[in-house]
Amino acid sequence: MSLRLTVSAAVLALAAFASSAAQADEGMWTFDNFPTATVNAKYGTDIDQRGWTACAARPSVCxxxxxxxxxxxxxxxxxxxxxxxxxxxxxSDAENDYVQNGWMPAAREQERQCPGVQAQILTEITDVTDQVLTAGAGLEGAAFVQARNAVSRAIQEEACGDDDTRTCQVISFYRGGRFALYEYRNYSDVRLAFAPEFQAAFFGGDPDNFNYPRYALDAAFLRLYENGQVVETPNHLTWNPAPPTEGEPVFVAGNPGSTSRLLTVAQLENLRDQQIPVSQLQRSELRGRLIAFGERGEEQERVALDTLFGVENSFKAFYxxxxxxxxGDFMGTKREQEAELRAAVAADPALAERIGDPWTELETVQSSVEELYLPYRQLESAAGGGSTLYSYARAIVRAAREGAKPAGERLPEYASETGLTNLRRRLADGTPVSSELDQLLLGFWLSKTREYLTTDNAAVQTLLGNESPEGLAERLATGTxxxxxxVRTALFDGGLAAVEASTDPMIQFVLRTEGLxxxxxxxxxxxxxxxxxxAAERIAQARFAVYGDSQYPDATFSLRLSYGAVEGWSYRGVDVPPMTYIGGLYERATGAEPYNLASRWAEAEGRVNHETVYDFVSTNDIIGGNSGSPVINARGEVIGAAFDGNIHSLGGAFGYDGELNRTVSVSTAAVTEALRNVYRLPHLLEELGVE
Amino acid sequence: MSLRLTVSAAVLALAAFASSAAQADEGMWTFDNFPTATVNAKYGTDIDQRGWTACAARPSVCxxxxxxxxxxxxxxxxxxxxxxxxxxxxxSDAENDYVQNGWMPAAREQERQCPGVQAQILTEITDVTDQVLTAGAGLEGAAFVQARNAVSRAIQEEACGDDDTRTCQVISFYRGGRFALYEYRNYSDVRLAFAPEFQAAFFGGDPDNFNYPRYALDAAFLRLYENGQVVETPNHLTWNPAPPTEGEPVFVAGNPGSTSRLLTVAQLENLRDQQIPVSQLQRSELRGRLIAFGERGEEQERVALDTLFGVENSFKAFYxxxxxxxxGDFMGTKREQEAELRAAVAADPALAERIGDPWTELETVQSSVEELYLPYRQLESAAGGGSTLYSYARAIVRAAREGAKPAGERLPEYASETGLTNLRRRLADGTPVSSELDQLLLGFWLSKTREYLTTDNAAVQTLLGNESPEGLAERLATGTxxxxxxVRTALFDGGLAAVEASTDPMIQFVLRTEGLxxxxxxxxxxxxxxxxxxAAERIAQARFAVYGDSQYPDATFSLRLSYGAVEGWSYRGVDVPPMTYIGGLYERATGAEPYNLASRWAEAEGRVNHETVYDFVSTNDIIGGNSGSPVINARGEVIGAAFDGNIHSLGGAFGYDGELNRTVSVSTAAVTEALRNVYRLPHLLEELGVE
Structure with missing residues (x-):
C-alpha cells in the first residue's frame, strides 16, 4: 500500500493580530493569489506574500x-x-497490534519506514498559461487535447527531466482558465515516529465523525529520511503549544481534494435528485450488510473494518x-449567482458571442445523465461493487484485450507503459484478500444491479444467466x-491467450461480462x-472574464491556503462553542464502544491537565484532502492539525456557508500535553522545542 | 393475527364496449359519484349507476x-x-408448510377458518354532510372536534346499534367537504378455500415486485360462513375465464388506502427533501442488516421473512x-395546479375571505416539520424500531401511566375502553416473538437515533446511559x-403499581425512557x-367551492371505483406490452431463487396451456389497499384480481400520470387454467361456472 503525503512547510511573515469579523471566510486560494489585502483588512493581520513556501501532492490510493x-x-x-x-x-503483526496499542518508539532510531509512503514538498510555482493556451490555439477536438497534453508534458520534462527526486506537474486552474507548473521535492523514505492508539485518535467513532464537539487525538508524526539519514529541514513551521483563543485568525495550508462549486443549478439538481440518492441508498444497505457481516465473528469484523469505515465516511459525507x-436557501443563492453571471455575459456582446449558452447545454446534458446514470454506474463505474478479486480480474482481462489493440484505440488506463507497470505492481502486491468479504461485495453489486436495472434488462440477464446474485457471487469468490x-501476474504476463485459456471462474465471468x-x-x-x-470550460472562461482572479479556483488536490477564525456556530437554536477540553473526554467516556478510553488515557486521568484545549473549530474553508493540514496562527506558528469538518462543512463541496461551515482541528496544546503526560515521550517534546 | 378483508360484489348494468382513448383515466371515485357520463363517452360503454353494490373496510393489522x-x-x-x-x-405447522406447498383442499368440507380474519360487505351509503356540518357550526377548537365526533357517533349508533353483524362508519371525504355513512355487513367466519404455493404467487420476489412483466399467480379464494353454514351470495360477480383484450375498458372496485394528492407544493417538497430520504436511508440499511441476519441460518431467515418483506415493499413504494x-415535470404540474386554485380563490373575494391563505400557512408549518421531524420520528413515532417486545413494554407502561389520569387527559390510544380491550387482547396473543430479531431491530433503532440526533442530544444520552446501542439492545432483548x-397480561392487569415494581429490564427501560x-x-x-x-380543510373547501364534486376525494380506505383500459406503456424508449402469457413463466424461470418454479408448475409444464394470458396491466388508478380488487369488464364480469402497480404507479400517492401509471392484475384466465391443469380442483371450477 502506498500513501502519498503532502508536506507543507509554510512560513508567514506577519505582524499583529485582531478580532474576528462577520464576513465569510470563503475560499481555497492558491499561494500565488491569496487575498492578502482582504485578510489583513478583516483580521488586522499584516501578512506578507513573501515567505510562503509549501508543497502538495495528489493521493494515489487513499x-x-x-x-x-x-x-x-x-x-x-x-x-x-x-x-x-x-x-x-x-x-503490525499478529503479536503487535499498533493500531490498537499505538506506535510510540522511545527514540528516533526505532522509527520504522512506512511501506510505499511518499512525501512531497512544493518548491516552486510557475505560471505557464500562455504556453499552454498557445499550443491549443486554433485546434479542436482530439487535436486540441493532444496539443495541450504534449505541451504540458514538454514543460514538465524540461523542468524535471528524469530526476526522480522531483515531480513536475502542470495543473489546470479555473477549469482551463489558468495553468501553472508545480515543482515538488520527493521523499520516498518516510518513517513513522508516533501514532497514538486508534481509540484515542478516533474516540467517538462513526457517531462523532463529522460532528462536534470532538475529543480526538487525530495526530501522528512522520519523519523524512534520505539515503538513510534524517532530512534537515531548517525551513519548518514553529510548534506553538499554546491553545487557540476564540476569535483568533488562523490559516489552513493543505490540499483540498475536489470541490464542485462551479456546477450549474441543473447539474446540482441532478446530483440532488438522482446520483446522490441512488448511491446513498445502495451505500446505506451495504453498510447494514457490512455491520451484520462483522457481527459474525472477530475475523469478519477485522477484514470488513476498512471497507466499513470507507462506506460510513462516504455515507456521512454525501449525507x-x-x-x-x-x-432551499442554499439552492436559492446558487440560482442567484448563476443568474448574475449569465446577465453579466449577456450584457457583453463579444463575451456572449464567445461563451454561447453553456448553461442551457448543461440542462440538456442532464437528460442524458438521467437516462445513462444507472447503466453506467452499475455496469461500469461501480462494477464489481468494490470486490478486490473482481477488480483484479477486470484489470487482467481488459489489459489483455486492450493490449491486443493499437495504443491509440485503447482505453486510456491501459494505454501508457506507466499505467501498465503500476497495474502489474498492484497485481503482484501480496496484501491478503478476504474471499468472504469479496463474496458479500460481489453479491451485493449483482443484486443491486438487478434491482436498479430490473430483471428484464438484457445486461442483467447476461450478468446472471441462470444464477442468483448470491449463488453466482459464492461460486466466483470461492472458486477463483x-x-x-x-496467478495474477502469470495471467497478466501471459496476455490474451493465457487469459482466454484460463479456467478460473472469475476470469471467465469477466471475459463474458466486462464488455457490458x-x-x-x-x-x-x-x-x-x-x-x-x-460547457464547464466556457462557464469558467465567463467567470474569469467577469470576475478575474478575484475568485479562487475549484479544489484540485493542489496546495491551497484558507483563512478564518476560531469560532463556534449556532444551528436551530443550539450554540456550539469553539473549543473542547481534555476534561470533556473523561466526561464523555461511557466505557462502551466507541466511547471507551484508550488504556493509557484511562491510566493518565489523574495526571493529565483537564483544562487543556483538546479540539477546536474555525471558519476555514476546507474539504476532504485537507486532513493533516497545519492550522497556523498569525505569527506563522502551527497550533493544530485539521482532521475533520462539521456536518455542514460537507455542503462545502458545492459552496461555503460562513455561518455554519467549520473546520475541526486537534490542538498542538493537546498533542503536547499527551506527549508529556500520557505517552511520556521527552525526545519528541524536546525536538518540538517544548520544555 | 386478524386480517379484515373487503368484499366487493359489484354488478354492472351495462351494454356495449369500445376502443381505448388517450385521456387520462384518473380517479378513485366513490360509487355514488362515479363519472359515468365521462366513462361512457370515452369508452363507448353504457354503464348505469344503478346496480353497483359493494363493500369496504379498513384494515386492522395488514x-x-x-x-x-x-x-x-x-x-x-x-x-x-x-x-x-x-x-x-x-x-401451517412444523410438518405442514402450506406457505411453501400451497393450501388446496379437494372439497369444501376441508376448508379451514382463518384465525381473526373478518370480511365486510358494503350494503348502503347515505349522505350525512348536513348533519355533521350543522353539529360543528359556530364552534371552534376542541369543542368543534367534540361536537363533530359526537354527531358521527350518534349517526353510527342509530344505524347499527349494538348489532355486531354490522359496522356503521361516518367517513369524511374531500378532507371535510362531504360526509357519508357507510354500512357494512360483517362476516367473522372466513375460511381458506385455496392458496397456491408462495413461489407461484410471488414468483420473481422482490426484484419483480412493482415491476412488470410479471408472472405471478397472486390469487387465493376464501369463503364466507355464518353459524357454521356457507353464506348464500346470489348477488355475486360472474367469473369470466376469457382473457382480457388490449384496449378493453376495465373497472377496479376496491379500497385504495391513502393518497396525498391534495398536499401543497411546500408539503411535497418537505416529503421529497426530508421525510422520505431519512426514512429510506434508514430502511435501506435495515434491509441490509435483515438480509445478512437471514443468512445466519434457516431459523433466522424464517423469523426475519415477514419483517424483510415489509421493509422491501415499503422501500420500493417510497422509492x-x-x-x-x-x-421536474411532475412537480411543475403540481405547481401549476396550485397556482390555478389560488388564482380562482383570489378571484372570488367572498371565498378568499373564507379560505384565507392556507398555502402560506403550510409553507410556514414546513419549518416546524424540518425542526421537529427527526426527534418526533426517532423518539416517538418510530420508537423501538419495530421491536415487538419494546412495543409490548411501551403499551404496558403507557396504559398504566395513562390509566392513572382522568380520561380526558390521556393519550387518545389509551382513552377508550375498546382501545384498551383490543390492547389487552394483543398482549395476550400467543404468537411467538423472536428475541434475536427484536435485538437487531432495537439495536438498529438506538444506533440510528444516536446517529441522527447525535451523541450530544440529551434524549440520546438518557436512552443509552453508559451503554452502546448494541449492548443495550442485547441486555433488553435477552433479559426480558x-x-x-x-407476564404481559399480568403486568397490564396489575396497573401502575405492578409495572413500577417490575424488575423486567425492558419494562424498566421503557419506564425510564418512554417520556422522551x-x-x-x-x-x-x-x-x-x-x-x-x-389548513388542509380550508384548501379542501376551496377545491370543493371551485371544482365541486367533479373531483374525487383522496383515498381513505373506503370503497372506490376506478376506470381504465388494458394498455401497456412506454418509458425511455422501451415499450412494455400489456399482457404476459403462461409460457413466459417457463422462459423466465432460471431455477435460482426467486426465479424458481413451484414444483407443481414445473411438473405441469407440458400440460398447461402456454398461450393463456397470465398477468396484465391497465390504466386504472389504484394504490395500496386495492390489492385483491376485482378487475371488472364492461359486462360486469370479473376478469382479474389487481395485485400490484408498476413502479410509476407508486407516484400515484401524489398524482396520477396516465402515460405511465399501471395497475397489475392476475387474469381469471390464468387462475382458471391453473385450477384446471396445475392444481386440478374441479369443484372450484364447477362453482365458478367453468366447465
Whole structure:
C-alpha cells in the first residue's frame, strides 16, 4: 500500500493580530493569489506574500488524500492519525497490534519506514498559461487535447527531466482558465515516529465523525529520511503549544481534494435528485450488510473494518452534501449567482458571442445523465461493487484485450507503459484478500444491479444467466485462484491467450461480462463527460472574464491556503462553542464502544491537565484532502492539525456557508500535553522545542 | 393475527364496449359519484349507476389492507395470495408448510377458518354532510372536534346499534367537504378455500415486485360462513375465464388506502427533501442488516421473512414516490395546479375571505416539520424500531401511566375502553416473538437515533446511559420475560403499581425512557398536525367551492371505483406490452431463487396451456389497499384480481400520470387454467361456472 503525503512547510511573515469579523471566510486560494489585502483588512493581520513556501501532492490510493507539515529542523512531519493508519497496520503483526496499542518508539532510531509512503514538498510555482493556451490555439477536438497534453508534458520534462527526486506537474486552474507548473521535492523514505492508539485518535467513532464537539487525538508524526539519514529541514513551521483563543485568525495550508462549486443549478439538481440518492441508498444497505457481516465473528469484523469505515465516511459525507442541496436557501443563492453571471455575459456582446449558452447545454446534458446514470454506474463505474478479486480480474482481462489493440484505440488506463507497470505492481502486491468479504461485495453489486436495472434488462440477464446474485457471487469468490499474486501476474504476463485459456471462474465471468460496461461508458463519455467538460470550460472562461482572479479556483488536490477564525456556530437554536477540553473526554467516556478510553488515557486521568484545549473549530474553508493540514496562527506558528469538518462543512463541496461551515482541528496544546503526560515521550517534546 | 378483508360484489348494468382513448383515466371515485357520463363517452360503454353494490373496510393489522370480491353464489371470495399469506402461515405447522406447498383442499368440507380474519360487505351509503356540518357550526377548537365526533357517533349508533353483524362508519371525504355513512355487513367466519404455493404467487420476489412483466399467480379464494353454514351470495360477480383484450375498458372496485394528492407544493417538497430520504436511508440499511441476519441460518431467515418483506415493499413504494417527487415535470404540474386554485380563490373575494391563505400557512408549518421531524420520528413515532417486545413494554407502561389520569387527559390510544380491550387482547396473543430479531431491530433503532440526533442530544444520552446501542439492545432483548403472554397480561392487569415494581429490564427501560417521546409528540401535534389539518380543510373547501364534486376525494380506505383500459406503456424508449402469457413463466424461470418454479408448475409444464394470458396491466388508478380488487369488464364480469402497480404507479400517492401509471392484475384466465391443469380442483371450477 502506498500513501502519498503532502508536506507543507509554510512560513508567514506577519505582524499583529485582531478580532474576528462577520464576513465569510470563503475560499481555497492558491499561494500565488491569496487575498492578502482582504485578510489583513478583516483580521488586522499584516501578512506578507513573501515567505510562503509549501508543497502538495495528489493521493494515489487513499481516496481522500492527505496533507501535512514539517514541524522541526530534523524532518519531523505532523499529520493526522487517520492519514497514517494504513502504515500503522502494515507495521503490525499478529503479536503487535499498533493500531490498537499505538506506535510510540522511545527514540528516533526505532522509527520504522512506512511501506510505499511518499512525501512531497512544493518548491516552486510557475505560471505557464500562455504556453499552454498557445499550443491549443486554433485546434479542436482530439487535436486540441493532444496539443495541450504534449505541451504540458514538454514543460514538465524540461523542468524535471528524469530526476526522480522531483515531480513536475502542470495543473489546470479555473477549469482551463489558468495553468501553472508545480515543482515538488520527493521523499520516498518516510518513517513513522508516533501514532497514538486508534481509540484515542478516533474516540467517538462513526457517531462523532463529522460532528462536534470532538475529543480526538487525530495526530501522528512522520519523519523524512534520505539515503538513510534524517532530512534537515531548517525551513519548518514553529510548534506553538499554546491553545487557540476564540476569535483568533488562523490559516489552513493543505490540499483540498475536489470541490464542485462551479456546477450549474441543473447539474446540482441532478446530483440532488438522482446520483446522490441512488448511491446513498445502495451505500446505506451495504453498510447494514457490512455491520451484520462483522457481527459474525472477530475475523469478519477485522477484514470488513476498512471497507466499513470507507462506506460510513462516504455515507456521512454525501449525507452532508444532500443536506446542502436540499436546503432551499442554499439552492436559492446558487440560482442567484448563476443568474448574475449569465446577465453579466449577456450584457457583453463579444463575451456572449464567445461563451454561447453553456448553461442551457448543461440542462440538456442532464437528460442524458438521467437516462445513462444507472447503466453506467452499475455496469461500469461501480462494477464489481468494490470486490478486490473482481477488480483484479477486470484489470487482467481488459489489459489483455486492450493490449491486443493499437495504443491509440485503447482505453486510456491501459494505454501508457506507466499505467501498465503500476497495474502489474498492484497485481503482484501480496496484501491478503478476504474471499468472504469479496463474496458479500460481489453479491451485493449483482443484486443491486438487478434491482436498479430490473430483471428484464438484457445486461442483467447476461450478468446472471441462470444464477442468483448470491449463488453466482459464492461460486466466483470461492472458486477463483486470483487470491494468489503469482496467478495474477502469470495471467497478466501471459496476455490474451493465457487469459482466454484460463479456467478460473472469475476470469471467465469477466471475459463474458466486462464488455457490458463498455457501451454505457462510451455513451457516458460522449453524451455526458465531453459536453459537460466543454460547457464547464466556457462557464469558467465567463467567470474569469467577469470576475478575474478575484475568485479562487475549484479544489484540485493542489496546495491551497484558507483563512478564518476560531469560532463556534449556532444551528436551530443550539450554540456550539469553539473549543473542547481534555476534561470533556473523561466526561464523555461511557466505557462502551466507541466511547471507551484508550488504556493509557484511562491510566493518565489523574495526571493529565483537564483544562487543556483538546479540539477546536474555525471558519476555514476546507474539504476532504485537507486532513493533516497545519492550522497556523498569525505569527506563522502551527497550533493544530485539521482532521475533520462539521456536518455542514460537507455542503462545502458545492459552496461555503460562513455561518455554519467549520473546520475541526486537534490542538498542538493537546498533542503536547499527551506527549508529556500520557505517552511520556521527552525526545519528541524536546525536538518540538517544548520544555 | 386478524386480517379484515373487503368484499366487493359489484354488478354492472351495462351494454356495449369500445376502443381505448388517450385521456387520462384518473380517479378513485366513490360509487355514488362515479363519472359515468365521462366513462361512457370515452369508452363507448353504457354503464348505469344503478346496480353497483359493494363493500369496504379498513384494515386492522395488514399495513396495506386488502380488497376482494364475491365470485360465486356460495360465498366464494377472490382476493390476492399476499392478502391471505398470514392466514396460510397460521394454518401451517412444523410438518405442514402450506406457505411453501400451497393450501388446496379437494372439497369444501376441508376448508379451514382463518384465525381473526373478518370480511365486510358494503350494503348502503347515505349522505350525512348536513348533519355533521350543522353539529360543528359556530364552534371552534376542541369543542368543534367534540361536537363533530359526537354527531358521527350518534349517526353510527342509530344505524347499527349494538348489532355486531354490522359496522356503521361516518367517513369524511374531500378532507371535510362531504360526509357519508357507510354500512357494512360483517362476516367473522372466513375460511381458506385455496392458496397456491408462495413461489407461484410471488414468483420473481422482490426484484419483480412493482415491476412488470410479471408472472405471478397472486390469487387465493376464501369463503364466507355464518353459524357454521356457507353464506348464500346470489348477488355475486360472474367469473369470466376469457382473457382480457388490449384496449378493453376495465373497472377496479376496491379500497385504495391513502393518497396525498391534495398536499401543497411546500408539503411535497418537505416529503421529497426530508421525510422520505431519512426514512429510506434508514430502511435501506435495515434491509441490509435483515438480509445478512437471514443468512445466519434457516431459523433466522424464517423469523426475519415477514419483517424483510415489509421493509422491501415499503422501500420500493417510497422509492417510487421519490421518483415522482424528483421529477421536474411532475412537480411543475403540481405547481401549476396550485397556482390555478389560488388564482380562482383570489378571484372570488367572498371565498378568499373564507379560505384565507392556507398555502402560506403550510409553507410556514414546513419549518416546524424540518425542526421537529427527526426527534418526533426517532423518539416517538418510530420508537423501538419495530421491536415487538419494546412495543409490548411501551403499551404496558403507557396504559398504566395513562390509566392513572382522568380520561380526558390521556393519550387518545389509551382513552377508550375498546382501545384498551383490543390492547389487552394483543398482549395476550400467543404468537411467538423472536428475541434475536427484536435485538437487531432495537439495536438498529438506538444506533440510528444516536446517529441522527447525535451523541450530544440529551434524549440520546438518557436512552443509552453508559451503554452502546448494541449492548443495550442485547441486555433488553435477552433479559426480558415479555415473550410470555402471561407476564404481559399480568403486568397490564396489575396497573401502575405492578409495572413500577417490575424488575423486567425492558419494562424498566421503557419506564425510564418512554417520556422522551411525549414532548416531541406534543410539539408535533401542536405545531404540525393541528395547523396542517386546519389548513388542509380550508384548501379542501376551496377545491370543493371551485371544482365541486367533479373531483374525487383522496383515498381513505373506503370503497372506490376506478376506470381504465388494458394498455401497456412506454418509458425511455422501451415499450412494455400489456399482457404476459403462461409460457413466459417457463422462459423466465432460471431455477435460482426467486426465479424458481413451484414444483407443481414445473411438473405441469407440458400440460398447461402456454398461450393463456397470465398477468396484465391497465390504466386504472389504484394504490395500496386495492390489492385483491376485482378487475371488472364492461359486462360486469370479473376478469382479474389487481395485485400490484408498476413502479410509476407508486407516484400515484401524489398524482396520477396516465402515460405511465399501471395497475397489475392476475387474469381469471390464468387462475382458471391453473385450477384446471396445475392444481386440478374441479369443484372450484364447477362453482365458478367453468366447465
Amino acid at each position: 481516496p481522500a488524500g492527505c496533507s501535512a507539515s514539517v514541524v522541526s529542523g530534523q524532518g519531523l512531519v505532523l499529520t493526522n492519525h487517520h492519514c497514517v493508519v494504513s502504515c500503522v497496520q502494515d507495521l 452532508g452534501q444532500q443536506l446542502a442541496l436540499n436546503d 485462484t486470483l487470491t494468489d499474486p503469482a 460496461g463498455r457501451e454505457p461508458r462510451a455513451q457516458w463519455e460522449q453524451r455526458v463527460s465531453a459536453p459537460t467538460g466543454q | 399495513p396495506a389492507g386488502c380488497s376482494a370480491s364475491v365470485v360465486s353464489g356460495q360465498g366464494l371470495v377472490l382476493t390476492n395470495h399476499h392478502c391471505v399469506v398470514s392466514c396460510v402461515q397460521d394454518l 417510487g414516490q421519490q421518483l415522482a417527487l424528483n421529477d 420475560t415479555l415473550t410470555d403472554p402471561a 417521546g411525549r414532548e416531541p409528540r406534543a410539539q408535533w401535534e401542536q405545531r404540525v398536525s393541528a395547523p396542517t389539518g386546519q
